[in-house]
Amino acid sequence: MITERTIVFVLYAQAVILDLAGPMQAFTIANEELARRGQPAHYRLLTAGMQDGAVTTSAGLRVLVDYAFDDPALADGCDTVLVVGGPGIDQAVLTAGFLDWLRQQERRVPRLGSVCSGAFALAEAGVLDGRPATTHWSRASELASRYPAIRVQSDRLHTYGHGAEDDAHVFTSAGITAGIDLALALIEDDLGPSMALAVARRLVMFLRRPGGQAQCSAFLAPDLERAPRLAGLLEWLPSVLGQSLTLEQMAEQAGMTPRTFSRVFAQQVGESPGRYLERLRVEAARQMVQSGTSSLAMVARCCGFGHPETLRRAFHRHLGVSPQDYAARFGLSRAG
Structure with a gap:
């Protein structure tokens, strides 16, 4: 078993703080549970921004990132890259070199994923083509129409796994708190179901929530301009x-x-x-x-x-x- 995994969270101006903090807290709790059992930490958690310095999230909280995304030091031993979501994602994909960097990560790291609308960065980079993907329910139809080569599955909480419809290499998750569902799936794969269950209990949530994100969606509002x-x-x-x-x-x-x-x-x-x-x-x-x-x-x-x-x-x-x-x-x- 891999003794340590470096997980890099990629954020940008107007990212959603819960897309970062939720999964990061789940991985942190896994490390705490390992310490209680006398075992070393399994996860090393880092943040990367579009440049060095502080990033202002959509909630106004400022996060001082560890690296700029293109810092060569970031690639050392990186296991998992997760792009968080937020209203700033459409501007973030315009950052020079970012999409090329994501394509490099798809070839380099064992796991490349996204939380919520972070899927649009992976889509724009082309790494979701031919793969199943999901995102926040409010933008799922947009993802499907803008990127027809992607198999959008709008009711999935995440697409990480090992089944015929899942992908353990490039994957996505649905809106906001579904990032925690994704983190639990990763923890279960890395450390086993008992550890994932222990983390879920600490978070007071289901290890695997029944149903999908459709149960949370808003009442259907017709798009009269399109029809x-x-x-x-x-x-x-x-x-x-x-x-x-x-x-x-x-x-x-x-x-x-x-x-x-x-x-x-x-x-x-x-x-x-x-x-x-x-x-x-x-x-x-x-x-x-x-x-x-x-x-x-x-x-x-x-x-x-x-x-x-x-x-x-x-x-x-x-x-x-x-x-x-x-x-x-x-x-x-x-x-x-």
Whole structure:
């Protein structure tokens, strides 16, 4: 087993501090747990910025980085590079030499990853092409449209692993706290499941959270600028979710034949009308379940599912959890 791993966190102006501090704290706790067992630290943690000096994060906290990203000393014994996310990522990728440096890291280090919107730096460098990737749910569709060679999986908490759909060399994680999920996966791979569980317990969180980030996403808001021919329909649909809607009814509301409607809808919205309608119903049901003011039978009727079992299956398809589990985790009171 490798006795020490150097993990470098790459940040920049307007990076999200939790993308750095969350995973860093998880690795630090792993070192503390090792010390309690009389073993040496496994992780050496470093920070790198676009240049030397202090970096001001999106929260206003200033971080004094250990190195500039292109400092030759940074490459010595580096095992893992993690690019954090934040609103400054789009400006950071314009830094001279940064994308070339990321391409070099992909060839040099055993593990190259990102937290949240840090995936856009890896995408711009081309190292995610042909690979599965995720990012914060609010930017997942943008990642997919800007970089069609990437297999975007918007509901994943992270894409690190050894399965057919995962990658232990280049990987990404979803929004903000999902960086801690990624860190736990790395710790489990490095030090075993018992250590990862010990760290998760110290952090008071799941070792592997059930479901994906879709269970945290906001209510579906139609992008009317991208779907101008469907604006009236998309604004009308949330008001009639309890009704039994057919393709023909939706096409009539949009003023098109069913065949033209299906084609235009797929082009402008990016999915079929039926898939969109079900997602809209799940989002409405999710909000009702979270409020805890209605029984599941009432939620199913109001949102167009008819029966609680149909609602349960739709929840599992889109959110990865049952309505009961969602209510227990996120509800303001217990759902019936």
